[in-house]
Amino acid sequence: MTNENEKPEFWESSFIEKQAMWGFEPSNSAVVTKDFFIKNGVKNILIPGIGYGRNAQIFIDNGITVTGIEISKTAIAMAKKYYKTDITIYNGSVTDMPFDNCQYEGVFCYALIHLLGNRERQKLIFDCYNQLSKNGYMFFTAISKSASIYGKGKFVSKDRYQIFEEIKMYFYDRESIQAEFGKVGLFEIIEINEIYPFFLIKCRKGET
Ligand SMILES: C[S@@+](CC[C@H](N)C(=O)[O-])C[C@H]1O[C@@H](n2cnc3c(N)ncnc32)[C@H](O)[C@@H]1O
Numbered sequence: 001m002t003n004e005n006e007k008p009e010f011w012e013s014s015f016i017e018k019q020a021m022w023g024f025e026p027s028n029s030a031v032v033t034k035d036f037f038i039k040n041g042v043k044n045i046l047i048p049g050i051g052y053g054r055n056a057q058i059f060i061d062n063g064i065t066v067t068g069i070e071i072s073k074t075a076i077a078m079a080k081k082y083y084k085t086d087i088t089i090y091n092g093s094v095t096d097m098p099f100d101n102c103q104y105e106g107v108f109c110y111a112l113i114h115l116l117g118n119r120e121r122q123k124l125i126f127d128c129y130n131q132l133s134k135n136g137y138m139f140f141t142a143i144s145k146s147a148s149i150y151g152k153g154k155f156v157s158k159d160r161y162q163i164f165e166e167i168k169m170y171f172y173d174r175e176s177i178q179a180e181f182g183k184v185g186l187f188e189i190i191e192i193n194e195i196y197p198f199f200l201i202k203c204r205k206g207e208t
Contacts, residue, residue, distance in 0.1 A: 008072065010166040010167070011074075011075065012072050012073065015052065015072050015074040015075045015078065016074055019078070020052060020054070020078065020082070022051070022054060024054055025054065026054055026058040027054075027110060027111075027141070027194050028193065028194060029055075029110060029141045029192050029198065030055040031058065032190075032192065032200060033108050033139045033200070034058050034062055034064075036137070036139070037064060037137065038062055038064075040137065042064060042105040042106040042137060043064060043105055044064065044065040044067070044102075044104055044105055044106070045059060045065070045066055045104055045105065045106035045107060045108055046102075046104040046106075046131060047066055047067070047068045047069070047107075047108050047109065047110075048068075048069045048094045048097070048107070048109045048124065048128065049070065049071075049094065049109060049112030050066075050068030050069065050070045050075075050079065050089055051070065051072075051075050051079070052076075052078035052079045052082060053068075053078070053079035053082060053083045053085065055110050056068060056079070056087070057083050057085075059108070064106075065087075066085075067089070067090075067102070068087065068088070069089070069090045069092065069097065070089050070090070071092065071093050071094075073091055076089045094112065094120075094124050095116075095120050095123065095124075097123075097128075097131075098131055102131065103132065103133040103136075104133065104136060105132075105133050105135075105137070106132075106139075107128045107131070107132060107137075108138075108139050109139070109141070110140075111141055111143070111198070112124075113125070113142050114143045114171070114172065115167065115169065115170075116170070117170075118170075121170065125180060125184055129184040129185075129203070129205065133205070134206070135205065135206070135207065136204070136205045137203065137205075138184070138203045138205075139200060139201065139202050139203070140181075140200075140201040140203075141192070141194070141198045141199065141200050141201070142172045142198060143169060143171055143196050143198055144171065144173070144196070144198060144199055145159065145171040145173045146197045147171065147196035147197050149161075149169075156168050159171045159172075159176065174189055177189055177199060181201055181203055184203050184205075185203040185204045185205050186201065186203050187203065187204050188202040189201055189202070190202075
């Protein structure tokens with residue numbers, strides 16, 4: 001069943017129309033995360049919402065095995081074409097996680113969580129945490145309330161707005177990050193500039 005967060009048609013038509021809409025360079029957050037993962041010996045990661053792979057290649061180039069989840073078939077086909085990778089990318093919605101029984105040493109989830117509703121954000125966070133091996137790391141990026149588009153568009157619920165025709169966005173601050181990630185090993189929040197001001201949210205799974 002499709003819920004309000006699952007927009008395969010929207011993402012399909014966006015990728016068909018705009019193709020590589022964010023270019024081929026990795027995001028600033030992916031570069032920072034790659035450095036951290038290498039330093040901490042992370043060897044295999046899951047990327048929910050992998051898109052056409054621009055944030056995956058930098059990990060692959062550094063010897064990290066990547067598995068993706070992506071709702072758009074077109075984006076998956078683009079990832080295979082542009083990056084000539086044979087990595088596993090599950091075609092489906094993160095709301096249907098898990099897609100396998102693997103434990104990953106890292107999770108990198110870029111600009112996806114803020115597209116989801118309250119329950120789905122919590123489910124994604126806990127589904128990622130459940131697939132993290134002991135001492136693993138999960139890094140999420142999410143849009144900040146300091147973005148110029150915060151408060152624009154149609155009000156949906158607290159800090160959530162219908163910004164573009166099909167897209168609702170939840171805008172984070174440090175308090176809401178603490179509330180949502182406080183139970184999954186949150187250890188650092190940094191501000192990082194992408195297309196908008198984002199937060200890079202860093203969590204670590206302990207021994208137990
Ligand atoms: C804002 S884009 C970020 C893409 C990618 N991380 C990048 O920057 O190159 C969000 C991505 O998540 C995918 N997506 C959106 N909703 C999804 C869902 N419910 N499950 C899986 N993927 C989803 C979109 O197709 C898109 O590729």
